Amino acid sequence: MEALIQNFFNAAILAQAWPYLLAGFWMTVKLCLVVIPLGLAGGLAVALVSRAASRPVRWAAVVYVDFFRAFPPLVLLMFIAFGLPFMKIDLGAFGAVALAFLLNTSSYYGEIFRAGIESVPRGQVEAARSTGLSARQTMTFVVIPQAVRNVIPDLIGNTLEVVKLTSLASVVALPELLYAARQAQSLTYNATPIVAAGVIYLVCLWPLVRLLSRYEHRQIAVR
């Protein structure tokens, strides 16, 4: 018990590591603030493209989605972070992470938005068009607002996954929460910083998990 506290919940070590962890935490927040809006916008674009009139364009969207869903995100990240510099494209760690996650998350968000758009009854579009709205106006003011509401649980679920995904950035030495924790651990030879990072993730994400599981139960119960 003594050893457990000494190694995992060491207050002295925690006090020492806290500034690093805090800096890492803010980097994680910053990363989320960049990656989530990018992913949402990219996903919406993918969903709209996958509803295009031309068949080759629709196919391109399907290929995009399947391609990036088949790649483990860490593989994509390493490829971009280590491969692109060889082409004289240096995005830096933050840029590489943002690009890799944009490609990965936009394909997931894209599938969600597509399901949402498909869940809006055809009559809605017809009614909107017959009142004189243009196709674009119909999409913007009639279809998308309803589509988004229908898939809110999935959007929250995927956003939770994206936040957890940001921990991969530690592998390409972006100083976010997990990276800071590992640095602190190797400097102090003590696991407390990693445990603390885990607790920080837990405290931030637990409300989202609760909300989600409430949504999920309601969803299946309705079916």
Add this chain to the structure above:
Amino acid sequence: MEKLAETFFNVRVMAEYAPKIVEGFFLTVQLALVVVLTGIVAGLALAAVRSFRLTAVNLLIVVFVDVMRALPPLVLIILLYFALPSVGIKLSGFVSTWLALSMVLAAFAEEIFWAGILAVPRGQWEAARSTGLSALQTLAHVVLPQAVRLTIPPLTNRTIAVTKGTALGAVVAVGEILYQAQSGYSFSYNPSPLTLGAIAYLILFIPVVWFGRWVETRFAWKR
């Protein structure tokens, strides 16, 4: 163009590291299979236990599930691999990754199975019990067969997502595809092994993604 091929598709480098990547490929498959097996079995067991509605036990299950859903898998793997040795528990990279991913999958699977069990009408329980089936028999022969059908699409998608997490094993020196690709890259200072690794992942996961799509339409819910 010449330079691009030389850099990313360098035949000499690829030939040198291809055997390693193939080795990694089979390790990835092994790791994925054991994770899927233990994760789903454990998830089903947890959901079954939860259906007996013992308050204290259920509370523990909910806490476990919430923690596993809120923590990034990479944090879990690093905790198991780097933190446990300080209390005298040494796990190999393979075991750490397997254990972490199994727990994550078990948590998600439990939630999905539990939602499925809840979706089976209460009357089914009562009818089965009144014909003389025991609680266990009711669960095994009446409730679970109906519940499992409901859960197949979400479970398939979640399982695919978790198996892609096997790439995280690279961080704790499990010799799977990404690890081999990355070490090939750092030995040769040429990203061709990464390209090869990416191709290996596509070969492995494109069929899996397609299978997931097929399952989704096959078991689709007609509202």
